[in-house]
Amino acid sequence: MNNALSTLIFFLLLTTITLAQDFEVSGRVKDQNNLPLVFANVLLKNKDSVLLKGSATDEEGLFKIENIKAGTYLLSASYLDNLSETLVLTVTSDVSLDDLIIEQAEMELDEVEVTFKKPTIEQKADRLVFNVVNTSLAQGNIWDILKQTPGVIIINDKINIKGSSNIGVMINGKLVNIPQSDIVNLLSGSSGNNVESVEVILNPPAKYSxxxxxxxxxxxxxxxxxxxxxxxxxxYTQAVFPKHMIGTDHFFKGKKTDFTLTYSFRQNKNLNRFTDVTNFFDTSNTVDEVWTTEQKTINRSKQHNISGFFDYQINDKNSLSFSTINSFSVPANRFITSETLIEDTAGNLDSSFYTTNNSDYDVFNTAYYLDWTHRFKKKGENITLASNYTYYDYDRGQDLNTDFFDTDGEVTGENDFTTHSGQKTSLYSAQVDYTNPIKENSTLETGLRYSGISSESTITQEGFDRTQPGINPTEAGVFDYKEKIMAGYVSLNNSWKDWQLNMGLRSEYTKTEGDLDTSVNPVKNSYLEFFPSVSLQHKLSDKHNLALRYYRRITRPTYSDLNPFQYFQSNNAVVEGNPYLRPATRNYVSVEYNFDRSYSLEVYYFHKKNDFFEQVVQDNETNLLRFLSVNLESNITYGAEFRWNKGLTKFWDTYLLLSYYYKENGFTDIDTGAILDNSIWTSNIRFNNYFTLLKDRSLYADVLFRYSAPTVFGNSNRESTSQLTLSFSKSILKRRASISFSIEDVFNDGNYFSTRDYLNQDNSSFSRRETRLFFVGFRYKFGNNRIRDNKKQKSTDEGERI
Known part of the structure; x- marks a missing residue:
């Protein structure tokens, strides 16, 4: 009797534990061609068809629904308008389902809200994907997002990846054809909430320029x-000066149309301070004067950004896409004040001068993209025609006034002059791409592209005191630059069970002509270059992968770099372009080992020929600081990079990057013509942590840290910098609204100190931008924010150099 009672109690307890235990259901969703469906919705309902839980598939089509009580349920998957069969599940333990295949079955869905957290960072064969929607950074602007994107380093508003600052920026796969400075303005004035992800493309396919x-x-x-x-x-942003941005976004999806319209207005007042110390040499190569300049620049601007994206499904085989990106600042002002003290080597004041530079400017940029795609009967075979037109207009007026003082502070002279400059650039391109899956595991891509650029730069300067040494500006001039590029490419992408091989070859014929109206002959150039690329990836086992990458690329000078005019920033600082700049070519090769999709070790090498950049040179004869556009003799970098990307818990994702590499820049000394080397072993550290908090996952918190060791840039040596950023975002009002705030560069250690010390060059620059920023924001969403699509029909399948 006791044994029977004990057995009964045991089974009662076992049943109670079993019924109380939580289980999980997992599986994979595929289409009818046995390919995984990414971001398909998977819904779990009770026997009365009341929705209980939901999930979504990852990039391999896998899903998992957790915390399920024992019982009988209905489960189905949907992808856009298509639905799978509905399964009846009896759950008494963890369930691993056979593949769910999407079929064209009709089914009514109750109004539900399904949330799914994709991995914050995904490492793919040729790119790194940063899913912004999982972070509080989505509440900032796009430029803030790029600052915190893994693998990306922003130095003085220039994007750097793996030691290269020649980075193409695309929006939805379309190159943004505006200058680097205006890319900063465009992205700073664009809401990050509209960004789904940022892709760092490490080995661009041959179809791209x-x-x-x-x-x-x-x-x-x-x-x-x-x-x-x-x-x-x-x-609202608070630094030394406040800044403010407001905007609105609108999205519409119909039966055949998708339309997006965004607008933002940004009012900025930015402060940038510089300290330049120059030890000028006499004719015997001995320092005889020390010039110390304290400069303060205040930029005021009111900027409008308007973008639109329109997609139209003409029929089952044809679709049309139109996009436009527009940015303009009218009016804007830059006011520079600088005080220069001239001392002897003992620190005794000899004289000084004070300069004001008041500059009003207008910037207008508009770009239009029109794409047409035709899909053939064969699955995956299509042809696309793409065209682009970009117009850029920049106009600046400048009043520069300098007063000279003796040791007693008495005025001894002055030098006042005015400058009016402008640049108008038109860029147009057309491209045809053809894609054909020639075999089950191989896809052929080929295409042709033509682009034309026409740029006119003008300058008028007057009022110079010709007795001042080194003052020899262009009084008036017009520089016309024309460029034509004809390109063709072919690539073959292969994917087998454990191998992936992508090969591409692109050729580009370039013809340029730069014509300065004050010179006798125009500068002409033409060249044909070939650009191979290879990506080979081998899956050694379920957790071990090996990849090999190689590519060759080209970087052409920006139009402002080619502009030969002198632009004075102060009485002894001048910016000069160079119409004789040569294009730079770059070879890159790397080997990467990946373990468990979380740990990566990459060894890489790249060599850049004829690289160019803006080099700071002191002219000891005229006491000028010259900012010159020059070609480097060599630019070599090689090293290793370790990456750790892991979801430590359900609410904590982390990313760690450790990079250690050798960098060598060879440059030509302007005075002697001697070729000098500037090299260093250096490193970078990046540690990003993303937290999704609270039971309803409505609070995001991010802790981001970056450290850059001392490095070299051309003839400059740059000291180390670091930045710590804290960001928070909270959804409220049933996710209709969100509030956010962040602090960037908490310890104010993100500014740059550079030195140039060789031969008769001995100068330094300390740039102090507003890097410590406090942000607070609010967003309110309206309209249809839930899944309400009950349709039952079948769904069908150069320019940055301005």
């Missing part, structure tokens, strides 16, 4: 559900 080295592709969100939704937002 060979211009630049690596690519950053900013993928914007699309409205994947029928109907309309939108948002309004407001963001």
């Amino acid at each position: 060979a211009e630049g080295g690596l690519l950053l592709n900013i993928k914007m969100k699309k409205n994947l559900i029928a109907g309309y939704n939108g948002s309004i937002y407001n963001r």
Whole structure:
């Protein structure tokens, strides 16, 4: 009796434990061609068809629904308008399902809200993907997102990846054809909430222009559900001066159309301070004067950004896409004040001068993209025609006034002059791409591209005191630059069970002509270059992968670099372009080992021929600081990079990058013509942590740290910098609204100190930008923010150099 009672109690307890235990259901969703479906919705309902839980598939089509009580349920998967069969599940333990295949079955979905957290950082064969939606950075602007994107380093508002600053920026796969400075303005004035992800493309396919080295592709969100939704937002930034941005986004999806419209207005007042110390040499190569300049620059601007994306599904085989990106600042002002003390080597004041530079400027940029795609009967075979037109207009007026003082502070002279300069650039391109899966595991891509650039730069300067040494500006001039590029490419992408091989070859014929109206003969150049690329990846086992990458690229000088005019920033600082700059070519090769998709070790080498940059040179005869556009003799970098990317818990993702490399720049001394080397072993550290907090996952917190060791740039040596950023975002009002705030560069250690010390060059620069920033923002969403699509029909399948 006791044994029977004990057995009964045991089974009762076992049943109770079993019924109380939580289980999970997992599986994979594929299409009818046995390919995984990414971001398909998987819904779990009770026997009365009441939705209980939901999930979504990852990049391999896998899903998992956790914390399920024992019982009987209904489960189905959906992808856009298509649904799988509905399965009846009896759950008494963990369930691993056979593949769910999407079929064209009709089914009504109740109004539900399914949330899914994709991995914050994904390492793929040729790129690194940063999913912004999982972070509080989505509440900032796009430029803030790039600052914190793994693998990306922003130095003085210039994007650097793996030691290269020649980076192409794309939005939804379309190159942004505006100058680097205006890219900063455009992205700083664009809401990060519209960004789905940022792709750091490490080995760009042959279909992309060979211009630049690596690519950053900013993928914007699309409205994947029928109907309309939108948002309004407001963001306030406090640094030394306040800044403010407001904007609105609108998304519409219909039966055949998708439409996105965004607008933002940004009012800025930025402060940048410089300290330049120059030890000028006499004719015997002995320092005889020390010039110390304290400069303060205040930029005021009111900037408008308007972008639109329109997709139209003409029929099952044809689709049309139109996009426009527009940015303009009218009016804007830059006011520079600088005081220069001239002392002897003992520190005794000899004289001084004070300069004001008041400059008003207008910037207008507009770009239009039109794409047409035709899909053939064969799955995956298509042809695309793409065209682009970009117009850029820059106009600046400048009043520069200098007063000279003796040791007693009495005025001894003055030098006042005015400058009016402008640049108008038109860029147009057309490209045809053809894709054909020639075999089950091989896809052929080929295409042709033509682009033409026409740029006119003008300058008028007057009022100079000709008795001042070194003052010899261009009084008036017009510089016309024309460029034509004809390109063709072919690539073959192969994927087998454990191997992936992508091969491509691109050729580009370039013809340029620069014509300065004050010179006798125009500068002409033409050249044909070939650009091979290879990506080979081998899956050694379930957790071990090996990859080999090689590519060759080209970087052409920016139009402002080619501009031969002298622009004075102060009485002894002048910026000069160089119409004789040569294009730079770059060879890159790397081997990468990956373990468990979380640990990566990459060894790489690249050599850049004829690299160019703005070199700071002191002219000891005229006491000028010259900012010259020059070609380097060599630019070599090699080293190793370790990456750790891991979801430590359900609420904590982390990313660690450790980079150690050798960098060598060979440059020509302007005075002697001697070739000198500037080299160093250096390192970078990046540690990003992303937290998703609270039971309803409505609070995001990010802790981001970056350290850059001392390094070299041309003839300059740069000291180390570091930055710590804290960001928070909280959803409120049933996720209709969100509030956010962040502190960037908490310890104010993100500014740059550079020195140049060789032969008769001995000078330093300390740049102090507003790197410590406090942000606070608010966003409110309206319209259709839930899954409400009950349709039952079958769904169908150069320019940055301005």
